[in-house]
Amino acid sequence: MADDDVKLLKEQLSRQKEEIEKLKSLLQDKLKLPDVFTSDNDDFPTTIPAVNQLDKESIARYSRQLILPEIGIRGQLLLRKTSVLIVGCGGLGCPAALYLTAAGIGQLGLIDHDEVEISNLHRQILHTEARINVQKSTSAAYACKQYDIVLDATDNVATRYLLNDGCVLAGKPLVSGSALRFEGQLTIYNYKGGPCYRCLFPKPPPPETVTNCSDGGVLGVVPGIIGCLQALEVIKIAAKIGRPCTQRLLLFDALDGSFKAIKLRQKKDNCEVCGSSPSITELIDYEQFCGTRATDKDKVLTILTPEERISVQDYQAIVENGEPHLLIDVRQPVELEICQLSQTINIPMNSLSKEETIKELKEKLIPQADRPKTSVFVVCRQGNDSQVAVKLLKEKLKQLPISIKDIKGGLKAWARHIDRSFPEY
Amino acid sequence: MTLPVKLEFSGGAELLVNKVRSHQINLPNNDSKWTLRSLLIWIRDNLLQERPELFLQGETVRPGILVLVNDTDWELLGELDYVIQENDNILFISTLHGG
Numbered sequence: 001m002a003d004d005d006v007k008l009l010k011e012q013l014s015r016q017k018e019e020i021e022k023l024k025s026l027l028q029d030k031l032k033l034p035d036v037f038t039s040d041n042d043d044f045p046t047t048i049p050a051v052n053q054l055d056k057e058s059i060a061r062y063s064r065q066l067i068l069p070e071i072g073i074r075g076q077l078l079l080r081k082t083s084v085l086i087v088g089c090g091g092l093g094c095p096a097a098l099y100l101t102a103a104g105i106g107q108l109g110l111i112d113h114d115e116v117e118i119s120n121l122h123r124q125i126l127h128t129e130a131r132i133n134v135q136k137s138t139s140a141a142y143a144c145k146q147y148d149i150v151l152d153a154t155d156n157v158a159t160r161y162l163l164n165d166g167c168v169l170a171g172k173p174l175v176s177g178s179a180l181r182f183e184g185q186l187t188i189y190n191y192k193g194g195p196c197y198r199c200l201f202p203k204p205p206p207p208e209t210v211t212n213c214s215d216g217g218v219l220g221v222v223p224g225i226i227g228c229l230q231a232l233e234v235i236k237i238a239a240k241i242g243r244p245c246t247q248r249l250l251l252f253d254a255l256d257g258s259f260k261a262i263k264l265r266q267k268k269d270n271c272e273v274c275g276s277s278p279s280i281t282e283l284i285d286y287e288q289f290c291g292t293r294a295t296d297k298d299k300v301l302t303i304l305t306p307e308e309r310i311s312v313q314d315y316q317a318i319v320e321n322g323e324p325h326l327l328i329d330v331r332q333p334v335e336l337e338i339c340q341l342s343q344t345i346n347i348p349m350n351s352l353s354k355e356e357t358i359k360e361l362k363e364k365l366i367p368q369a370d371r372p373k374t375s376v377f378v379v380c381r382q383g384n385d386s387q388v389a390v391k392l393l394k395e396k397l398k399q400l401p402i403s404i405k406d407i408k409g410g411l412k413a414w415a416r417h418i419d420r421s422f423p424e425y
Numbered sequence: 426m427t428l429p430v431k432l433e434f435s436g437g438a439e440l441l442v443n444k445v446r447s448h449q450i451n452l453p454n455n456d457s458k459w460t461l462r463s464l465l466i467w468i469r470d471n472l473l474q475e476r477p478e479l480f481l482q483g484e485t486v487r488p489g490i491l492v493l494v495n496d497t498d499w500e501l502l503g504e505l506d507y508v509i510q511e512n513d514n515i516l517f518i519s520t521l522h523g524g
Contacts, residue, residue: 092524155524178521183436185521201520205489209479211437213523223524249491251435251518262493262516265500353475 048081048106062104075239076104082238083107085147087163091213091223092153092177092230099231105238109147113295145170149234152176153227155212157204158286158294164189164197165283168274173246175233177226180216184226184252187245187264188233190274194246199268204290222254303387309408315377316418325375326364330389339411339423341379349385358396365400376404381425383410427451428459429512432468436519438490441480442472452509461492462505464515480517491518 054062054076065071084105086093089112100108150172152163160176167174173191178184190196229250236242251260273280287294310318318325329336329344336346351357365374378393380386386406393404407413415422432448439446452459452467462484469477479487485505486492492499493516499507509515 088524090524153524155522157522160522178524180437180521180523183521185436185518200491201488203488205520206478206487209487209489209519210522216437216523218523249518253435260496262491262518263497263501265498350475 048083051077051080053077054080058104065103070241071239075241078239079104079235080106082149082234083109083147084149084151084234084238085109085111086151086153087111087159088153088155090153090155091179091218091220092227093151095224095227096151096153096177096231096234099228100234103231103235105234107147145172147172149237150174151230151234153230156292156294157210158290158292160197161204161289162283162286162294165273165280168196168198169282173237173244175230175237177223177230179223179226180211180213180218182219182222182254184222184229184254186226186229186233186250186252187248188237189246190267191237191244191246193267194248195265195267196271196274198273199265199271202272207290207292210292219254222252225252225254300382301384301387304390304406308390308405309387310377310405311408312413312418315407318375318377323375325377328376328378328389328393330378330380330385335381335425338425341411341414344379349380349389352389352392353396361393362397362400365397365402374400374402376402377407378404379407379414380410382412383408386410427453428455428509430464430509431512431514432472433514433516435516436521438480438517438519441474441476442468443474448472459509460505461494461499461507461509461515464509465505486517489520491520492516493518 054066054073058076059066062076066073066076068075082105084100084107086097086100086108089097089110093110093112097108097110145166150163150167152160152174154160154163163174163176167190171190174189174197175186176189176197177186188194229252233245236244245261247264247266249262249264251262252258253260267274269275272278327341327344329340329346330349330352331346332348333346336344340346347357347361365376376393378386378389380389383406390404390406397404409416411422412424415424429449429451432450434442434446434448442448452464455463457463465481465484465486469481473480480490481487492504494502494507495514496516
């Protein structure tokens with residue numbers, strides 16, 4: 001009986017699969033899009049069908065770039081037979097994918113491990129509100145091999161080293177872009193004798209010096225511009241035109257409205273991956289190498305003991321019972337303008353260790369007849385900085401008869417468990 | 426004779442020097458010639474606000490910072506041993522990783 005059921009289900013499954021394939025190819029024909037592969041699809045591209053001429057419709061579609069002598073039919077056919085892997089479908093990857101598709105790149109692979117979040121939408125312009133929480137696509141990093149050109153549009157150091165090594169090992173150029181706040185950077189690694197990422201940065205930066213978009217912020221149009229420039233460099237490599245941005249680093253300063261191109265070193269003979277006797281001959285553990293996770297997601301720190309922390313529920317009870325206490329918010333002033341709890345005093349993280357700050361704080365905390373012992377609570381966005389702050393304050397204020405705790409999970413927890421209307425950012 | 430140079434900080438490195446991106450400075454008279462090695466020490470003692478380890482590691486810049494002299498990678502110029510010339514433009518870039 002069970003065998004029959006299995007057989008029946010298998011038949012049903014294979015019929016459905018055929019149906020899906022049929023629908024996919026119908027849709028493809030209707031949309032006339034290039035083949036877009038995602039990594040949850042097993043069918044990575046192997047070969048692109050050879051095309052020796054453009055049909056009438058393609059000529060009409062690409063006419064404005066066809067009449068550029070640098071592109072012409074020759075360049076357009078080169079674009080048609082080039083496959084490009086875009087890693088990271090975020091602020092850089094979205095505009096790059098749009099323009100490469102529009103320019104007639106033959107095959108586009110998209111990889112991202114992430115899900116769409118509402119805070120992404122101001123820069124990741126392919127996604128919409130309706131698709132929040134949908135998988136962007138699941139990841140398979142050494143797919144580098146299957147493509148002609150790889151575009152690094154990722155948001156973290158570990159994946160950048162991974163792609164660099166993957167491209168060096170596969171012998172593919174890596175078009176790398178990055179953006180933060182009002183600045184962007186662009187270069188091509190591992191191409192025409194230029195350096196690879198490791199030639200420039202043999203050692204990863206200390207994790208505490210790395211700022212991601214979720215902590216540092218970014219103006220959406222900045223990765224938009226860099227992503228478009230990445231698409232441009234891909235087109236130049238594919239059509240074999242112009243002077244590709246290899247051995248040069250292009251810096252974009254959005255506030256100043258200026259670009260600057262900087263001359264970089266050549267590829268280094270003693271580079272661990274692209275040098276003449278490399279020690280890295282296969283992909284390694286990049287999260288371990290960098291000491292950070294391969295994501296720009298907010299990490300959760302645990303520095304304090306449970307006794308040194310208070311839950312948002314318990315803090316709410318303290319407020320409702322009118323128990324005297326001091327609430328210190330250690331975020332930046334610009335963040336307090338977004339949202340804050342009532343009766344907060346603001347001491348940003350970077351001024352916490354300053355002598356005058358501690359002096360002022362001590363004056364506030366001098367024991368008085370009606371309150372022999374003061375409770376101090378420290379809050380931040382999500383409960384990481386607040387722990388660091390508690391540790392520091394405990395050290396600086398250890399002579400005072402006070403208790404210092406941080407609010408676990410910060411304002412994010414407050415918004416989720418206490419006040420649903422409280423903003424999250 | 427002091428030595429006028431322009432120092433620039435970008436990519437987040439400016440946050441270590443009071444958020445000021447461009448510094449026109451005059452390096453004081455020195456017995457030996459000013460090199461990038463001695464400049465880094467001068468920066469540590471005169472410009473860095475706090476936490477010098479976010480800029481320096483040992484006698485050189487920490488991993489992740491690129492040094493450019495007149496828009497050229499310092500690696501092409503002798504790195505720490507490069508002798509600073511009058512009106513050099515020295516840029517410290519922290520690489521970005523966001524996207």
